[in-house]
Amino acid sequence: MFVVGLTGGIGSGKTAATDYLARRGIAVVDADLASRRVVEPGQPALDAIVDRFGEPVLQTDGTLNRRALRDIVFSDEAARRDLEAITHPAIGEELRRQILASSTPYTVLVSPLLLEGSQKDMVHRILVIDVPPDVQVARTVARDQVPDTQVAAIMKAQMQRDQRRALAHDVVENHGPLALLHERLEALHQTYLKLAERHGG
Ligand code: ATP
Numbered sequence: 361m362f363v364v365g366l367t368g369g370i371g372s373g374k375t376a377a378t379d380y381l382a383r384r385g386i387a388v389v390d391a392d393l394a395s396r397r398v399v400e401p402g403q404p405a406l407d408a409i410v411d412r413f414g415e416p417v418l419q420t421d422g423t424l425n426r427r428a429l430r431d432i433v434f435s436d437e438a439a440r441r442d443l444e445a446i447t448h449p450a451i452g453e454e455l456r457r458q459i460l461a462s463s464t465p466y467t468v469l470v471s472p473l474l475l476e477g478s479q480k481d482m483v484h485r486i487l488v489i490d491v492p493p494d495v496q497v498a499r500t501v502a503r504d505q506v507p508d509t510q511v512a513a514i515m516k517a518q519m520q521r522d523q524r525r526a527l528a529h530d531v532v533e534n535h536g537p538l539a540l541l542h543e544r545l546e547a548l549h550q551t552y553l554k555l556a557e558r559h560g561g
Contacts, residue, residue, distance in 0.1 A: 362466040362556035363459055365483030367474035369521065370514050371500030372489045373534040373541060378470045380545050387462035389455055391471030391479060398450040399424045405450040412442055448477065455482060466556040475519055475527050484559065487548065488528035490521065491535045 366381075368374050378388045398405045401422045409417060409424065417429045433440040459467050459482065471479050480486065491499075493515060500511045525531055530551075532544045 361459065361462070362485075362552070362559040363483045364466055364468050364485045364487055364552055365474045365480060366468050366470045366487045366489065367472060367524065368489035368491075368534075369496055369518050369524070370472070370511060371496040371503065372491050373499075374470050374472070374489055376534070376538060376541060377487075377489050377532065377545055378468055380542050381468055381549060384546075384549055385464060386466060386468055386549070387464040388468045388470055389458040389462065391451065391455060391469065391473065394454040394458065395447065395451050398447060398454050403450070405446050408446045409443065412446065413439070452478065452482075455479065466552050472518070475524060480527075485530070485552070485555065486528045487530045487532065488524050489534050490525060490531050491533070493521070495535045 366374060366377060368377075378390070382388050397403070399409065400406065406424060409429070413429065413432060417425050417432070419425045429443070433443050455469060459469065469479065469483055474480055474483070474486070496515060497508050497511045500506070501508050530548055532541065532548065534541045
């Protein structure tokens, strides 16, 4: 099982990249989706969150009140650590489960936090999608209709561009047109197919 970890800053084009690889028949495991799945009603992580933080973190329909939880952990470091101690192992388990269930020649794990924690230990190769900061801001503002100051604040909290690039085996520049992104990804796709074969599938 050969796993390519794909990451990049906000608005760099991670989804645009995984959309392309998915069209090429590659299974994409999404850490953002997994992090939402593990706190759905009935999941043990949600029960543990309610045990720790109380009923106010639930909405009336029993789903997680993300805003309430965010407000609690925003100003309380110990609370944030407790929350992560609940969610991170659950997310890791969910990602491993999905990776093991994949039967495509290689599997992509896409995660905005691939390099910050232990998720990078799940992958054999690190691919960073990279654009200059002004492009990150412009594309995110256009996509989400949010103020550029909000995007800048998120970028500041994320790993810095140089550090991310330094940890990558492969970097794909995405400040040009989508067709060029696809061309670059196609070349890497061919490389990954070969590496996966050598790795034993
Ligand atoms: P986030 O971390 O916020 O989830 P992301 O890394 O997944 O973002 P995308 O959503 O793929 O980034 O891209 C950000 C925006 O830029 C989207 O609206 C996308 O359609 C657009 N985009 C991505 N690549 C290009 C490109 N090469 N040319 C033009 N627009 C692009």
